[in-house]
Ligand SMILES: O=C(O)CCC(=O)C(=O)O
């Protein structure tokens with residue numbers, strides 16, 4: 332059977348009378364690709380539009396003004412940032428929002444002291460868009476609700492109770508990013524591999540809830556045979572990727588959704604991802620119903636051990652020398668771009 336990325340009516344799929352074929356298509360996609368699109372997902376269209384429009388006004392500001400929205404301390408996951416490729420050509424622009432505005436806010440929300448330092452580098456809230464913070468909060472929370480409902484769907488299609496997954500009663504951990512991809516004017520290669528704006532990867536989350544807008548299917552998901560399946564823009568739909576945590580919980584029964592982004596289209600492509608994880612003190616390991624007689628090859632890992640070193644690891648792999656210097660010295664980093 333050819334792997335597919337279905338569009339699932341989430342409300343219907345979670346209802347008592349969900350059609351069998353709908354549940355089967357969700358299960359097949361989760362087992363084979365790790366990506367679905369969802370509609371009737373419960374996030375109001377006006378909220379998605381409001382967030383999209385507000386962040387769009389920020390991204391449309393002149394570069395000089397946006398440079399003022401870079402993290403004041405060079406944190407790679409706060410505020411505005413541009414990613415040039417090796418030729419200095421703009422590949423991706425991002426606006427990152429931490430789960431809490433500050434370590435104090437994290438403590439006040441009940442995050443144990445040992446983790447509060449993750450939020451020592453404040454969020455950047457653009458003065459140009461005073462309502463952004465509130466709308467971003469609503470959008471984030473609604474996306475978390477979608478992740479929770481998709482996990483409920485996957486529990487259902489796997490035939491296990493939702494309580495199998497260690498997610499209740501403790502604060503979840505999230506990250507939140509807006510991606511803005513330029514149109515690609517540098518060459519007219521026909522090969523997608525020559526026009527990658529975001530390299531293939533699977534997310535480190537349990538589930539990622541994405542919203543995409545543009546005029547072409549730039550997002551692709553990987554099929555079991557290694558081929559790439561376009562994820563078309565379906566108005567109103569959200570995309571949900573299974574991350575490494577879900578794959579590990581299910582002992583590999585559910586596949587982590589590998590995905591990448593290629594250039595194309597005539598307008599800027601934009602996506603917003605909310606990466607949903609269990610609480611930072613969770614030991615991530617295959618869960619009992621998924622471990623048969625043959626056991627598991629997965630070692631247990633503490634989520635905190637993954638989260639605490641994320642910035643250093645990222646900079647070691649991808650950081651440019653001037654970016655690393657800025658971070659070490661606690662000053663903003665704005666990438667050099669080649670002259671257009
Ligand atoms: O832009 C997209 O569609 C995907 C973004 C993504 O994969 C990510 O931010 O991890």
Ligand SMILES: [Fe+2]
Pocket residue numbers: 532533534590
């Ligand atoms: Fe991703």
